[in-house]
Amino acid sequence: MEDYKFLFKVVLVGNAGVGKTCLVRRFTQGLFPPGQGATIGVDFMIKTVEVDGEKVKLQIWDTAGQERFRSITQSYYRSAHALILVYDISCQPTFDCLPDWLREIEEYANNKVLRILVGNKTDREDREIPRHIGEDFAQRHGMYFLETSAKEAENVERLFMEIAVELMEQAKCKELPKYDGSLGPINGKTTSVGDSSCCLRS
Amino acid sequence: MSLSLLLEKYDVSTDEGLQKALNEIEKEETEVDEALSGVLSRASLLEGRLRTASQAYTKLTEVKTDAQVAADMVDRTANLARDVSAKVRQLDLARSRVAECQRRVHDLIDLQLCSAGVEAAIKAHDYEIGAAHVSRFLGMDPGSVAAARARGAPDPRDAMTRAANTLREHLIRKFEEASRKEDEPSVDRLFRLFPQIGRAEEGVELLAKYLTTQTEAAIRRACIITDVGSEACVFADAITRVVEAAGAAIERARNAHLVSQAYGLLTTTIRILQPSVCAGVRRVYNELVAARRLESDPQRTAMSPLSVEPVLTELALIHSRIWLYFMFLRRKTEVDANQVNETEKKLCMEKVEKIIADCDLMRTAQDILGHYLTLERYFLEESVNKALKMATPQVGVTTSSLVDDVFFIARKVIRRAVSSGSVDGACAVLNDVCGALEQHAARALRRWLRAPPLEPLALAPPRDPGAPPDAAGDFARSLNRDLDAQRLLYLAHMNEAEAGAEWAERLATEACAAAGGLARGQAERDKLVSCAGGLASAAAAFRAAHDLALGALAQAVQPRLGAWAHRLADPHPHTEEMEDDADALPQALEQFTETARAQISARSVDTLLLAALTEIATRAEAAILHNKYDREGGLGVERRARRLAGWAGGSVPAARERCARLTQAAALLALELPAHARDALLPTPRLAAPHAKDILARRTDFKMEEIKRLKL
Ligand SMILES: Nc1nc2c(ncn2[C@@H]2O[C@H](COP(=O)(O)OP(=O)(O)OP(=O)(O)O)[C@@H](O)[C@H]2O)c(=O)[nH]1
Ligand SMILES: [Mg+2]
DSSP states (O other), X not given: OOSOSEEEEEEEEOSTTSSHHHHHHHHHHSOXXXXXXXXXXXXXXXXXXXXXTEEEEEEEEEEOOSGGGHHHHHTTTTTOSEEEEEEEXXXXXXXXXXXXXXXXXXXXXXXXXXXXXXXXXTTOSOOOSOHHHHXXXXXXXXXXXXXXXXXXXXXXXXXXXXXXXXXXXXXXXXXXXXXXXXXXXXXXXXXXXXSSSOTTOO | OOHHHHHHHSOTTSHHHHHHHHHHHHHHHHHHHHHHHHHHHHHHHHHHHHHHHHHHHHHHHHHHHHHHHHHHHHHHHHHHHHHHHHHHHHHHHHHHHHHHHHHHHHHHHHHXXXXXXXXXXXXXXXXXXXXXXHHHHHXXXXXXXHHHHHTTOOOTHHHHHHHHHXXXXXXXXXXXHHXXXXXXXXXXXXXXXXXXXXXXXXXXHHHHHHHHHHHHHHHHHHXXXXXXXXXXXXXXXXXXHHHHHHHHHHHHHHHHHHHTTOOSOHHHHHHXXXXXXXXXXXXXXXXXXXXXXXXXXXXXXXXXXXXXHHHHHHHHHHHHHHHHHHHHHHHHHHHHHTTSOHHHHHHHHHHHHHHHHHSHHHHHHHHHHHHHHHHHHHHHHHHHHXXXXXXXXXXXXXXOOHHHHXXXXXXXXXXXXXXXXXXXXXXXXXXXXXXXXXXXXXXXXXXXXXXXXXXXXXXXXXXXXXXOOOHHHHXXXXXXXXXXXXXXXXXXXXXXXXXXXXXXXXXXXXXXXXXXTTOOSHHHHHHHHHHHHTXXXXXXXXXXXXXXXXXXHHHHHHHHHHHHHHHHTOSXXXXXXXXXXHHHHHHXXXXXXXXXXXXXXXXXXXXXXXHHHHHHHHHHHHHHXXXXXXXXXXXXXXXXXXXXXXXXXXXXXXXXXXHHHHHHHHHHHTOSSGGGHHHHTOSSOOSOHHHHHHHHTTBTTSOHHHHHHOOO
């Protein structure tokens, strides 16, 4: 068994070019890759962080935004514990597509999945989406909201750490038998949160 | 003898003496005369010798003079020799300079000849000669030309360069002509000349263009699909033909390169050829999309799972064919680049990767994979739903093959995804399979198992010894076939849930093994392992469903267990049927066990029995504390407890400990005297002292003070 107590799957989605891969690489490798090519299919990276002295392993799935990879990326929604929906604050169309993404999430993801809306590229001068517009949208759809810059490393660490903290809290408060209908003397087991199916699902 | 001596010796005064002396003297005179004549005779000899010696001396003087002369000569020769070798060296140098001069002169002459020769060769259409001249020019010592120029001569290269350019233009024109005429021998002949005139890459490009034109024709033919409606893999076949035509062209180019030793240039060929391959495949793809209605939502077209299977197989096949073609490009480039240095080789490999990544064929492959996955998901869901529908509990149905069915489907789709050759495809299908298993199959089982029928596994109730057998009840039960069927089905589902958990785990291992070969690099392998690991949560869902059923079974026998516990603690034994009474519970349990073993897994039976015995023991101990016993009553309880423990010891080893405790409690009840309590708790007391005393206190004939005084 590896040395971690919690394992969470975090999936990033959003239009092509909004900076999903850059966010992930900024967080996992601490760099802003020059000339980052479009993601093909799905990439995955792992980073273990510490929350309240406990090791939390984040399995981060970076999906391709291009339409033709949709059927690949959709298959990753279901087992996600957190979904990061990214748009580019300097590109209106990426914001306009958010309802489509929400529909995807509705259809494929678990309805209890933690959802975070992220407006990326705050370093850019040519902002098209004011912060409050993004915030409003997030609030209306029951999502957390954060603006980031993968380039300037702004809020990137915070984004993933807050997800880790939130997921851990959820996991801890549900550290009860995973399936209801407690079994009396036969099934005294409780869910081991370390296993791959965490307690976010019923 | 001297005279004085004579005079002494002889007395010359005497005659005789005188005579004697005279004689002596005469004798001596003779002797002297003789000696003198001897000497005289030798004198001439000596004289002769002396003469010889003097002659020799004269000669020696001459020799000495000669030797001196000779020595002088040798000295002079040595000096001469030294001078000569220096001269020779100078001579060598001079000669090599002469040779160089000659070569340069030749070069210069050649240069003129060459340019003239090239022009002549062009006129004569003898391009081999022309190319040989150019090759000669290219191999020429650049110093020659420089030297010529240094002397103020007009640059002789100008003419040559002009000639070489003319030749090149001719070669290109001729090559294009030959290409148009599809004159293979000329194409080959002309191609070989390009490396000679220092234009290898240009030749490779021309050849590639020629081959591309040819391949385009082959691709056009390959794209023709006569029987679009056919269920056979006509589109996969067409695409296979297209990439095979491209493969043949690349092989053809590679062989030509090999002959003229143009290495490391295969990527140039691929770059020029690739767009035609892309266009060909795209054309077939467009037809495929239309013919198989891939753009429309499969849900809406309401295709049956059965009817989409051939399409799925075909899509996976197409994808794998394209993948194989890409592998072919990588491999051929590598072999070709093995002839050049490491840096160039690396460059070649990067070039081919870039061509592959950027070409439209890659995009087509991704589109195909997208359609495949959408359709595969539809197939999976429809098939699983169908299996679920068939497995939905119905009146009179007692068996279920839901888990067999869904795992059959799961394996099939995973295998098909692996056959596509794509790691991303295999991963996505694994994810979908996990979803189908967990959210459809396991969830359905869980739903059914949450609502158990009445007593899915029945434990016979304790019979009132006085009462006759419950014949009427048995008869009624036997009539209720429906209930029996429900029970059987429930247990079947329970078994399925258990099997599902095992299957899910096995499937994960199988999938990793099957798809592992597709992964290029650690990242892809990690991705696969992680996606296959999702099956663990499906296994957990099945296991939870199974646990739910076990819980329900345990729950269902609770009332009977309670009844048996009361019977066990009964203070009023029916002594006339002592043996029967004591054996009734083990018999009932044995029967229950037999029935259970026939229906559910041994592990489930063990779990159930352990729970049941724990329940009986706990309840019986509790009941004891509510009853009052005389000795006989206590003995009855003890007998029943011992029989139970005996049975458990053989059948449910895990419950031995729990039964031993009950047996001790019963032994306390059966004591003759409270003072024997210590012995009853041997060898290991399983009851705390206050508890043991509470039990002793249930005996009406024991005195309270006595019990209190006991040291336990
Ligand atoms: N100025 C600025 N540019 C960014 C930032 N993040 C990403 N980019 C640029 O945006 C482009 C796309 O970034 P990616 O990370 O590849 O985008 P993606 O969302 O992963 O795209 P797909 O993989 O195609 O879905 C790149 O050129 C990045 O350099 C940012 O924070 N600021
Ligand atoms: Mg990306």
